[in-house]
Amino acid sequence: MKKCDDLLRREQHIDVAWNHHYEKAKRAYFTRLNGSIDTARLLLKQGLPFRGHDESKNSNNKGNFLEFYDCLVQHDIELNKAVTTNAAGNSCMLAPEIQRDIVECFANEVLHSILDELGNDVFCLLVDESRDVSCKEQMAVVLRYVDKYGIVKERFVGLVHVAETTSSHLKSSIDSLFAKFKLSLKQVRGQGYDGASNMRDTNCAFILLMYEKMVDSPT
Known part of the structure; x- marks a missing residue:
């Protein structure tokens, strides 16, 4: 009877718990990605460089991208939670490769709008x-x-x-x-x-x- 009652409690099933965890991780992932996109958009609009000479955690000036991103984290509660609590070490969306991919996406969108206008x-x-x-x-x-x-x-x-x-x-x-x-x-x-x-x-x-x-x- 006890096993039957446990089986009838759908909210306790493994697949439900896994899907809940997956959706939570996905929302945190997109929150971090949107933070990187917003930072890249600001730097591209102002024509500023992204990288810094010393981007280590102990650096006083980690470059424009990381410094602007940290400032955005401090003023956005959802992004702060996604970065400090729900972020895996390899999923922070801050790597130089991610920055280049975001810039390339912006470039493709700009080029597409130019060709549409032409x-x-x-x-x-x-x-x-x-x-x-x-x-x-x-x-x-x-x-x-x-x-x-x-x-x-x-x-x-x-x-x-x-x-x-x-x-x-x-x-x-x-x-x-x-x-x-x-x-x-x-x-x-x-x-x-x-x-x-x-x-x-x-x-x-x-x-x-x-x-x-x-x-x-x-x-």
């Missing part, structure tokens, strides 16, 4: 060299277009690493970027390369390709 309208392609600190060659790509309110906008859409700076390789890199963004060469109405001599052949190649597409088009 739509199928025409634009001007601006490309310039931007070598990083490790001396790796990069292309900085900017789109200039007019929005629906008639305002001219220039939007940075990304950096493209290039193995070499020959015109053929730069052209193939731009083609790959256009394919990734689902843009067409028919939308290009101007090009700017900051007077780079190795882009002259690329410019000619784009003009010929655009001409071929116009000839092949039934319109």
Whole structure:
């Protein structure tokens, strides 16, 4: 009879206790994640660096991200509880890898909004060299277009690493970027390369390709 009574008490079953613990841990996880996202949003909006020179627990200045996060923890009761009570050692959502993932998500959202605003309208392609600190060659790509309110906008859409700076390789890199963004060469109405001599052949190649597409088009 006692075992039968225990079986009828649903709230005491193992699966119920486990699901309760799981839901509690999941809520704490998302609370910590939202705290990291809010901190990253503030730093990105202000254009501030994330990392510090000494991010150890005993450091007086652990960097902007950790310092802002600690300040947020002190003023948010739910986040404070999720960090101090319900946080596992490997689930604090503060690692540099997590920070980079959050920044990449913000970058994708910004890029998506730029491409949505551009739509199928025409634009001007601006490309310039931007070598990083490790001396790796990069292309900085900017789109200039007019929005629906008639305002001219220039939007940075990304950096493209290039193995070499020959015109053929730069052209193939731009083609790959256009394919990734689902843009067409028919939308290009101007090009700017900051007077780079190795882009002259690329410019000619784009003009010929655009001409071929116009000839092949039934319109």
